Amino acid sequence: MAQAAAVAKPPAPPRRRRASATPRRLPYLLIAPAALLMLGFIAYPVLSVFYYSLQDYNPTKPWRNGFAGFDNFTRIFTEDPLFWDSLVFSAKWVFVEVGLQLLFGLALALIVNQTFVGRGLGRALVFSPWAVSGVLTSAIWVLLYNSQTGITRYLADMGIGDYGVSWLSDTSTVFPAAVVADLWRGVPFFAILILADLQSVSKDLYEAAEVDGASRFKQFWHITLPHLKDAIILSTLLRMVWEFNNVDLLYTLTGGGPAGVTTTLPLYIANTSVDAHDFGYASALTTVAFVILLFCSMVYLRLSKFGGEK
Amino acid sequence: MITKEATAAAPAPAPAAPEPPRPAKKRPAWDEAPRWQIYLPLGIYLVFTLIPFYWILLFALRPAGSTSLVPWPMTTVHFEKVWTDRSFGTFFQNSVLVGVATLIMTTLVALAGGYALARFDFKVKRAFMLALLCSQFVPGALLLVPLFEIFAELQMINSLGSVIIAETVFQLPLSMILISNFIKNVPYSLEEAAWVDGCNRMRAFRVVVLPLLRPGLIAVGSFAFVHSWNHFLFALMFLNNQEKQTIPVGLNTLMSADSVDLGALAAGGIIAAVPVVIVFAFIQKWLITGFSAGAVKG
Structure with missing residues (x-):
C-alpha cells in the first residue's frame, strides 16, 4: 500500500531532495536513545563500581563505611585464597568449555552442512538446546544427575559409575558433570555460527x-x-568472555559447590555482594575482573582489526 | 594454493579423461561423504541432545513416585500444580511481558542507532562503535549492585520495568552492530532513488529498506526475546515480590527447595521451554541467513 502511494505521488520539487540530504543533527538524534540508555545503565554503574572499590561499603555495617584507599585490593591479592581459587577455576572452566564447544560445534556444523535426507529435521533437533536457558539446563541436569531417579542410576546398571552417588555433590565428579551440562547447551551456539559462515x-x-x-x-x-x-x-x-561472565548455570546447578570447588570469579563476586553484602569488597573484585576482561577485549579488538576496514 | 597447483596439473589429465558430464554428478566431492559418516556421528550426538529432553518430559508426565521409563499412564497433575499452586501462571504472564517489551524496545532503539551507524559519518561514530564493542565485555552480573541502587533510586524495584530496561541495555550493543551490518548490505542507491521519487528519508526507509531487513530483524528480535525470557539474575535481584517474578526465578525456587519436587520441577521446565521452542522452530531458517548476512566480521 505504501509503495503504491509512493509511486502515485507526483515528482517532488527539488526542495524535497534537499530535505533528504544529511541533516547534521539526524545521526545524533538517532543514536541518542541507545547512547543515553548505555550511559545510564552501563557506564554509570561501571564508574560507581570503581568508586566503591576504594570504599568500605557494607549496608549491614554502616558504622565501618568510609574511604578505604587500596585496602580492598591489598586484601584481594594477599589475604584472599578464595579469589585465587575462583580465578583458577574460571580459567579452567572457560578453556575447557570453549575448547570442547568449538571442537564439537565445528564437527557438527560440517556434518549438517552436507546434503542428506532429513537434514532440516536433523538441524532443528541438534540446534534445539541453544534456546534453552541456563536455569532450565540446570533443572534438566538436576533431574538427570539425581542419584535415585536420574540417568546415573541406569548408567550404574551398565557399570558406569556407582549407585547412590550424586555427581553434583561429589568434588571429584562435579566438574565433568557441570561441563557436560553446559556443553549440551553451548555446542549448538558454535555450530550455528560456523554453519552460517560455511554458507559463504x-x-x-x-x-x-x-x-x-x-x-x-x-x-x-x-x-x-x-x-x-x-x-x-x-x-x-x-x-570466552560470555562463559567467564555467565553465572546462571553454575549458580543454579551447583551454587559454586560442593565445598566451593565450582566457584567462578563472577559467582564469588555475586555471593560476596548478594549474601555477604560486602559491596565495597565485591566492587574491588569486580574491578579486578574488569581489568582481566579488558585485556581480553584488547586482544579481541586487535584480532578483529577494528577500524581497519570500512 | 590448491588452485595454483590445479592450473599447473590440469593440462596433463584433462584431454585424456573423458569426464562424465557435470550435471550427472549430483554432489561435488566436498559433499560426498559416505552416508555412515553423516548418520553415525549425527545419531550419537542426537542421543546426547534428546535424552535430557526426554527425561524432563518423562518426569513431567508420569505420576510422582513412578519409575517407569515411558510416560504412561500419563498425568497432567504436575502441570496443574505448578501452574496454580506454584504461581507459574503469574510467572508466565510476567515473562511474556518482559520478553515482548524487551523485543520491541531493543529492536526500535537498535534500528535507529544501527541506521545512523550504517549511513552517516559523524564525529563520535568511532568512539561510539568502540563503546559498543567494549560493552560486550561488561558483564551484567558484575553490575548487579550499582544497577540495584539505580533502580531503587528510580523507585523501580519490584517493577517489571527495571528488568525490561536492564535486559534491553545489555542486548543493545550486539543488536545495533548486527542491524547496522544488515543496513549496510542494502545499497544506498535504492534509498536515493526513493528520494528522487519524492519520499522523505523516513518514508524511503520504511518503504525501501525495512522490507529488506526482515530476516535480520527477525533474528535480532527473537534473540532479544529468547534472551530476556531465559535470563535470570536481573529478575532475581530486582523483583522481590513473588507476584512479579519471572519463570527462571520460579524454576530456581523449585530447585533450591529442601526436598525438590521433581515432577513439579520438570513440568515447570517444560512451561519455560515451550515459548522458546516455538520461537526457535519459527526462526531457525532466518537465523542462519540472518547471521550470515550480518556476520560477525561485518
Missing part, C-alpha cells in the same frame, strides 16, 4: 580442488578452515 564458502574453490584431486580432508584443511578462521577467532573470543 565459494563452491568454485572446491570444484577447482576436486579437479586437482585433493582429498576431502585436504579440501577442509586448505579451503574450509582458512575461510572459517575469522569467524572462529571472533566467536571463540566472544564465547
Whole structure:
C-alpha cells in the first residue's frame, strides 16, 4: 500500500531532495536513545563500581563505611585464597568449555552442512538446546544427575559409575558433570555460527580442488578452515568472555559447590555482594575482573582489526 | 594454493579423461561423504541432545513416585500444580511481558542507532562503535549492585520495568552492530532513488529498506526475546515480590527447595521451554541467513 502511494505521488520539487540530504543533527538524534540508555545503565554503574572499590561499603555495617584507599585490593591479592581459587577455576572452566564447544560445534556444523535426507529435521533437533536457558539446563541436569531417579542410576546398571552417588555433590565428579551440562547447551551456539559462515564458502574453490584431486580432508584443511578462521577467532573470543561472565548455570546447578570447588570469579563476586553484602569488597573484585576482561577485549579488538576496514 | 597447483596439473589429465558430464554428478566431492559418516556421528550426538529432553518430559508426565521409563499412564497433575499452586501462571504472564517489551524496545532503539551507524559519518561514530564493542565485555552480573541502587533510586524495584530496561541495555550493543551490518548490505542507491521519487528519508526507509531487513530483524528480535525470557539474575535481584517474578526465578525456587519436587520441577521446565521452542522452530531458517548476512566480521 505504501509503495503504491509512493509511486502515485507526483515528482517532488527539488526542495524535497534537499530535505533528504544529511541533516547534521539526524545521526545524533538517532543514536541518542541507545547512547543515553548505555550511559545510564552501563557506564554509570561501571564508574560507581570503581568508586566503591576504594570504599568500605557494607549496608549491614554502616558504622565501618568510609574511604578505604587500596585496602580492598591489598586484601584481594594477599589475604584472599578464595579469589585465587575462583580465578583458577574460571580459567579452567572457560578453556575447557570453549575448547570442547568449538571442537564439537565445528564437527557438527560440517556434518549438517552436507546434503542428506532429513537434514532440516536433523538441524532443528541438534540446534534445539541453544534456546534453552541456563536455569532450565540446570533443572534438566538436576533431574538427570539425581542419584535415585536420574540417568546415573541406569548408567550404574551398565557399570558406569556407582549407585547412590550424586555427581553434583561429589568434588571429584562435579566438574565433568557441570561441563557436560553446559556443553549440551553451548555446542549448538558454535555450530550455528560456523554453519552460517560455511554458507559463504565459494563452491568454485572446491570444484577447482576436486579437479586437482585433493582429498576431502585436504579440501577442509586448505579451503574450509582458512575461510572459517575469522569467524572462529571472533566467536571463540566472544564465547570466552560470555562463559567467564555467565553465572546462571553454575549458580543454579551447583551454587559454586560442593565445598566451593565450582566457584567462578563472577559467582564469588555475586555471593560476596548478594549474601555477604560486602559491596565495597565485591566492587574491588569486580574491578579486578574488569581489568582481566579488558585485556581480553584488547586482544579481541586487535584480532578483529577494528577500524581497519570500512 | 590448491588452485595454483590445479592450473599447473590440469593440462596433463584433462584431454585424456573423458569426464562424465557435470550435471550427472549430483554432489561435488566436498559433499560426498559416505552416508555412515553423516548418520553415525549425527545419531550419537542426537542421543546426547534428546535424552535430557526426554527425561524432563518423562518426569513431567508420569505420576510422582513412578519409575517407569515411558510416560504412561500419563498425568497432567504436575502441570496443574505448578501452574496454580506454584504461581507459574503469574510467572508466565510476567515473562511474556518482559520478553515482548524487551523485543520491541531493543529492536526500535537498535534500528535507529544501527541506521545512523550504517549511513552517516559523524564525529563520535568511532568512539561510539568502540563503546559498543567494549560493552560486550561488561558483564551484567558484575553490575548487579550499582544497577540495584539505580533502580531503587528510580523507585523501580519490584517493577517489571527495571528488568525490561536492564535486559534491553545489555542486548543493545550486539543488536545495533548486527542491524547496522544488515543496513549496510542494502545499497544506498535504492534509498536515493526513493528520494528522487519524492519520499522523505523516513518514508524511503520504511518503504525501501525495512522490507529488506526482515530476516535480520527477525533474528535480532527473537534473540532479544529468547534472551530476556531465559535470563535470570536481573529478575532475581530486582523483583522481590513473588507476584512479579519471572519463570527462571520460579524454576530456581523449585530447585533450591529442601526436598525438590521433581515432577513439579520438570513440568515447570517444560512451561519455560515451550515459548522458546516455538520461537526457535519459527526462526531457525532466518537465523542462519540472518547471521550470515550480518556476520560477525561485518
